[in-house]
Amino acid sequence: xxxxxxxxxxxxxxxxxxxxxxxxxxxxxxxxxxxxxxxxxxxxxxxxxxxxxxxxxxxxxxxxxxxxxxxxxxxxxxxxxxxxxxxxxxxxxxxxxxxxxxxxxxxxxx
Amino acid sequence: xxxxxxxxxxxxxxxxxxxxxxxxxxxxxxxxxxxxxxxxxxxxxxxxxxxxxxxxxxxxxxxxxxxxxxxxxxxxxxxxxxxxxxxxxxxxxxxxxxxxxxxxxxxxxxxxxxxxxxxx
Numbered sequence: 001x002x003x004x005x006x007x008x009x010x011x012x013x014x015x016x017x018x019x020x021x022x023x024x025x026x027x028x029x030x031x032x033x034x035x036x037x038x039x040x041x042x043x044x045x046x047x048x049x050x051x052x053x054x055x056x057x058x059x060x061x062x063x064x065x066x067x068x069x070x071x072x073x074x075x076x077x078x079x080x081x082x083x084x085x086x087x088x089x090x091x092x093x094x095x096x097x098x099x100x101x102x103x104x105x106x107x108x109x110x
Numbered sequence: 111x112x113x114x115x116x117x118x119x120x121x122x123x124x125x126x127x128x129x130x131x132x133x134x135x136x137x138x139x140x141x142x143x144x145x146x147x148x149x150x151x152x153x154x155x156x157x158x159x160x161x162x163x164x165x166x167x168x169x170x171x172x173x174x175x176x177x178x179x180x181x182x183x184x185x186x187x188x189x190x191x192x193x194x195x196x197x198x199x200x201x202x203x204x205x206x207x208x209x210x211x212x213x214x215x216x217x218x219x220x221x222x223x224x225x226x227x228x229x230x
Contacts, residue, residue: 001173003156036216038157045206045220046149046157057218089157093215097170099159101149 004029004090004102011108012080020105022073022090028100030071034093037066037075040104041086049088050075077107085109112136114146114207114221121227122197132190132207132221139165139185143212146190148181150203151223158203162210163190197228 004024012018022035029035033053038046048057050066053073063078073092077084090102118130132146139146147162161171161181171179180193190207204225208217 003158032215034215038217040157045222046217047220048216048218051214051216051218091157091159091216097145097162097164097168098172099147099162099215101157101159104156 001028001094001098001100004092004100006088006090006102006105008103009106009108011110012077013110014080014082016080017076017078018080018107019077020075020088020090020107022075022092022102024071024073024092024100026071028092028094029068029073031095032093033068035066035068035073036091037064037073038089038091039084039086040089046089080109082109112209112219114209114219116205116207116221116224118205118224118226120225121229123230124198124228126197128192128194128197128201128226130192130194130205130207130224130226132192134188134190134207134209136219137209139163139183139188139190141165141212145210146183147208147210147217148190148192149206149208149217149220150201151206152200152203155203157206160205161192199228202226202228 037050054066114134148160204223209219
């Protein structure tokens, strides 16, 4: 059970869209539509942004969307805002009630 | 409103055993399908899932840490306890507990985290 691979960093200008990839394996991302995404600002607890691949919890902006293709999950943020600058983590159910997180991606809003 | 809060020592010595407590409110760990998990984050590094306990006392652990972890619950106190043996400086991290909802494979509410340093 290895950590999911995420790009270390992505950046975009206000108003633009960015996508963060989360490549997994056939044992985790590819086997289940159970990827969640978390936003974490410095010194804060992670916040759930997407669950079950593409569902948004109540209160999360519709600028955040999730998808999956094969063994890779993705998070897209449209209409970038300064407040979106944070670290983002993907997390996949890996079977037998275990989970695996990604290495995290630092989003910089230019 | 669901809240969780971690508590425990801020410093332990190498080889010691760590005991962390997660005290929660707003849900019952007697409700079918509910779980409480532990996740940690070394300074400047990524999140790592450690363990989860279900309402029915089923327990699951990270394969890489399974031999060192024990998770238990006290439903009457609304608490979940994580113990980790043989602590090492690489275990220095912020430890979070989080709520897993019924029929959900994700963590929707998190505690604020507690920073633990392992040092002699």
